[in-house]
Structures are given as structure tokens and as C-alpha cells.
Amino acid sequence: MDELSKNEALGDLYAMYSALxxxxxxxxxxxxxxxxxxxxxxxxxxxxxxxxxxxxxxxxAKSLEKYEDKLRLLASYSQLEEGISQALASLAAGDQETAKLQMEDLLQIIRGE
Structure with a gap:
């Protein structure tokens, strides 16, 4: 990972866990x-x-990485963000059935199922 990517990743972790x-x-x-x-x-x-x-x-930096390893909030947030983008794309394409299934998948992620 190059220095810029590392700094960006740390910035994302800081945004999520700075209060800790x-x-x-x-x-x-x-x-x-x-x-x-x-x-x-x-x-x-x-x-x-x-x-x-x-x-x-x-x-x-090690503390921020440790928090993410244990809590996985940033990974979950990214997964939800990607899923919402896909569901919106399905809706925009007029595919309501696929969008509905994608939303159901997102609800399962949120519920931890």
C-alpha cells in the first residue's frame, strides 16, 4: 500500500473511531x-x-486499526453503501424485483443475519 492510500485509510478509520x-x-x-x-x-x-x-x-494508528479489526464498523458501512448504490441502480434501470431483493439483503446485514 502506498503512502497516500495508507493515509487515506487512516483518515477513514479516524473519521469512524476518533472518539475512542x-x-x-x-x-x-x-x-x-x-x-x-x-x-x-x-x-x-x-x-x-x-x-x-x-x-x-x-x-x-495501531489503535484505530485494532478498533476496526474488532468492531468492523468501517467495513460494514462500506458494504451497506455499496449495497444501497446497487439497489438504486436497479431501481433506476426499472428492475424493482432486483432492488427489492437487494434491500432485503441489506436488512439482513443490518440485523446481523
Whole structure:
């Protein structure tokens, strides 16, 4: 996975699970990934070493990945989003029976069946 894809994936995980991180982890993450501050700039602003910033970001990323591994919210959301898109495409094509079946499948996913 290239760096851009990795950062995008982390951004998606952050959007889903940021509330589970500490406020400090959120601040570091947002400074680095959203405010485009360097490790050195964050370290200077927070009066810590660059290594401390790096370690914090690494731990935060691992936490986000661990949350997704256990909870699978992002994967479920993506699956539902894709299913809704397919059902809408079926409706747009005038295929109501297929759309109905796709909606029933989505309900089963939501219910965990």
C-alpha cells in the first residue's frame, strides 16, 4: 500500500473511531494528517521530542486499526453503501424485483443475519 492510500485509510478509520482515542491522540493525529504539520513542528508546539510525536502517531494508528479489526464498523458501512448504490441502480434501470431483493439483503446485514 502506498503512502497516500495508507493515509487515506487512516483518515477513514479516524473519521469512524476518533472518539475512542484520547484528546491528546486526536490532537496529534489532526495536526499531522489534517493540518499537515511536520513531526518537528508538532514536537515544538507540544514541547516534546520528535520521537514522542512519532510514537504517539504510531500508537494512534495501531489503535484505530485494532478498533476496526474488532468492531468492523468501517467495513460494514462500506458494504451497506455499496449495497444501497446497487439497489438504486436497479431501481433506476426499472428492475424493482432486483432492488427489492437487494434491500432485503441489506436488512439482513443490518440485523446481523
Amino acid at each position: 482515542l484520547t484528546h491528546g491522540q486526536q490532537d496529534y493525529f489532526e495536526d499531522y494528517y489534517y493540518n499537515d504539520l511536520s513531526l518537528g513542528e508538532i514536537a515544538d508546539n507540544r514541547h516534546v521530542s520528535r520521537q514522542a510525536v512519532y510514537d504517539n502517531l504510531r500508537r494512534s
